[in-house]
Amino acid sequence: MGEGRKPQILFGFLGCEPTDLPVSTLVLSSAFNTTSPRGWYRIALGIVWAGMASSSIVFAEPAPVDLALIALIVLLPAAGLITLSRPLLVYALLWLLVVAGGCIGSMSAFDFGVAAKQVVVTFYLSMASVVLAAFIARDPARHITLIMNAYLLAALVATAAAFVGYFNLVPPLTDLLTEFGRARGTFKDPNVYGAFVVPALVYCLHLGFSGRGATAGLALAATGFLLLGALLSFSRGAWSNAAVSIGLFTLLSVLTSGSNRLRLRIAGLVVAAAVAGTLVLGIAIQSPAVSVLLTERAQVTQSYDELPNGRFAGHEKAKALIVSHPLGIGPLQFGGNYHSEDVHEVYLNVLIGHGWIGGAAYILVVLLTLVLGFAAAFRRGPAQALLLASLSSYAGAVGEGFIVDTDHWRHFFLLMSIIWGVYLANRPSRAFGAAKASGASV
Numbered sequence: 001m002g003e004g005r006k007p008q009i010l011f012g013f014l015g016c017e018p019t020d021l022p023v024s025t026l027v028l029s030s031a032f033n034t035t036s037p038r039g040w041y042r043i044a045l046g047i048v049w050a051g052m053a054s055s056s057i058v059f060a061e062p063a064p065v066d067l068a069l070i071a072l073i074v075l076l077p078a079a080g081l082i083t084l085s086r087p088l089l090v091y092a093l094l095w096l097l098v099v100a101g102g103c104i105g106s107m108s109a110f111d112f113g114v115a116a117k118q119v120v121v122t123f124y125l126s127m128a129s130v131v132l133a134a135f136i137a138r139d140p141a142r143h144i145t146l147i148m149n150a151y152l153l154a155a156l157v158a159t160a161a162a163f164v165g166y167f168n169l170v171p172p173l174t175d176l177l178t179e180f181g182r183a184r185g186t187f188k189d190p191n192v193y194g195a196f197v198v199p200a201l202v203y204c205l206h207l208g209f210s211g212r213g214a215t216a217g218l219a220l221a222a223t224g225f226l227l228l229g230a231l232l233s234f235s236r237g238a239w240s241n242a243a244v245s246i247g248l249f250t251l252l253s254v255l256t257s258g259s260n261r262l263r264l265r266i267a268g269l270v271v272a273a274a275v276a277g278t279l280v281l282g283i284a285i286q287s288p289a290v291s292v293l294l295t296e297r298a299q300v301t302q303s304y305d306e307l308p309n310g311r312f313a314g315h316e317k318a319k320a321l322i323v324s325h326p327l328g329i330g331p332l333q334f335g336g337n338y339h340s341e342d343v344h345e346v347y348l349n350v351l352i353g354h355g356w357i358g359g360a361a362y363i364l365v366v367l368l369t370l371v372l373g374f375a376a377a378f379r380r381g382p383a384q385a386l387l388l389a390s391l392s393s394y395a396g397a398v399g400e401g402f403i404v405d406t407d408h409w410r411h412f413f414l415l416m417s418i419i420w421g422v423y424l425a426n427r428p429s430r431a432f433g434a435a436k437a438s439g440a441s442v
Contacts, residue, residue, distance in 0.1 A: 101358015
């Protein structure tokens, strides 16, 4: 058999012709002696899973998840595993405006290096979100399930580490896994750890709502495990985030359920989860250290928030700077230069650092993602319940942005990717530039 016939037979076996495949896939196949587009798809799935499964390991930066995301930014488009569309380009354009605003603001920064690094990170995270959204859109149910299963594993690992540190199970690791008596697990900050756990919590509820028997029981057990971890982070933001996310997910699940029987099942599981949560809280407060810190952190405001150099005074200074510096002062320039600490309010923070244009683009992309998410939430489909879980977690994170800086939280960008991916999959496709739908299907 001639050499020229082998590729034709192989492509026929895969159910496609060479001319149907994306040019980028054919180039990569030739370069690496790999003729199967499924091979690149499996590699991509492996990197996505590995990146999400390691996403809780953030002792230092760049973290393992950063390396995986950078690889995906290159691999997914090059292998023809994403499809561009006009809404996706709008999403990318808004992020580029945020980045452009940061570049302009950085020109007047006290520390250009710090500001520039912050802008680069924003660029990388936003482009990773765009690429992941396009990848998710190709097969939402399968891709989101893969991502969230790996994410759940990461959250369980981080929470196990948080317990090891908080309960001093391995004394040499206590300082590494806690901060000021608060559990932080494998993160650098208890607030980020607590917020990271929330999407996994909501995903566990989704598994409980949709599962049966042992699956639902394991999901509820994991919910209690993660709930205790979030509690021990003593993060007011994470607590409020969890309350909003869980409440919204329950409401949306009831509204979109197809039968009264399913609604009753959801109600029963919510009651069971509430009882489990109460038991977890009751057990936790038996410890004097937990009880004291829990009472202190449960206050809406802390005494230091109202000091002349506290958070509220910082907000007022930030508002004045936004008015007087329309081009921005550069990212991470407020704390230490204009005030004793950072703004701790992401929308003010971005408006200060990225100027009016970059700040407005950021707020617009956050709100647009919410609107598109709710628009897609009531459309039937295999990914509907997964979208509800991600949308609810995203809404909680959007609310938490009013009390903390969330602009570089990796899971925040991931949730946006999921919402945009499902929205793109549910609209009539007008793909261009990347793979034809028939050619790159895997």
